[in-house]
Amino acid sequence: MWRTILKFGLIAGLVVGGFEILTFTAFSGLPPLKYGMVIGYTTMLIALSAVFVGIKRHRDVDRGGVIGFWRALGVGLGVSFIAGIFYVVAWEIVQAITHMDFASSYAQAIIASEKANGASAEAIAKLTAELDAFKVQYADPMFRLPMTFVEIFPVGVLVSLVSAGLLCNPRILPARRG
Structure with missing residues (x-):
């Protein structure tokens, strides 16, 4: 089980980390907000x-075609955890390579968006104060690192739950006997 978690966690981590580094270096920093989240x-x-492939492999190869929900969920969460670690490390690499001040760029984009939507001067002032506080928090790695991890891990939990729910049924994509 641990070998499967490590193998597929590394695969997921390299994919997400690699794409993250490529995306931010291609845009020379922060991509446009409307595309950044989608990407x-x-x-x-x-x-x-x-996660899905790792659970399926563990079920079919290591467990003889049968896996319980909780074991499948454990494999999925393990893969997601490792991918999350890679995601955080890649984010730190992106910031070092691009010398990007994400918090300031993010704050400027949010304020510009609110101004374009016709927000009042009071609302802009309040938002600016909140974003200034965010910039201070974001400069602290003890805030930034877990916050970055929480961007990806809930997605991994959801993928793990769906994958475990599907793959604990041995009739779904059964192992091929050859």
Whole structure:
């Protein structure tokens, strides 16, 4: 089980981390907000497809074609955890390579968006104060690292739950006997 978790966690981590580094270096920093989230979460789902494949492999090869929900969920969460670690490390690499000040860029984009939507001067002032506090928090690695991990791990939990729910039924994509 641990070998499967490590193998597919590394695959998922390399995919999500590699795409993250490529995306941010291609945009020379922060991609446009409307595309950044779509690119990011699509990449996460592609990478986390390794959860499904890892659970299926563990079920079919290591467990003789049968796996319980909790064991399948454990494999999925393990793969997701390793992918999350790679995601966090890749984010730190992106910031080091691009010298990007994410918190400031993010704050400027949010304020510009609110101004474009016609927000009042009071609302902009309040938002600016909140985002200034966010910038201070984000500079602290003890805040930034877990916050980055929490971007991907809930997606991994969801993929793990769905995969475990499907693959605990041995009739779904049964192992091929040859």
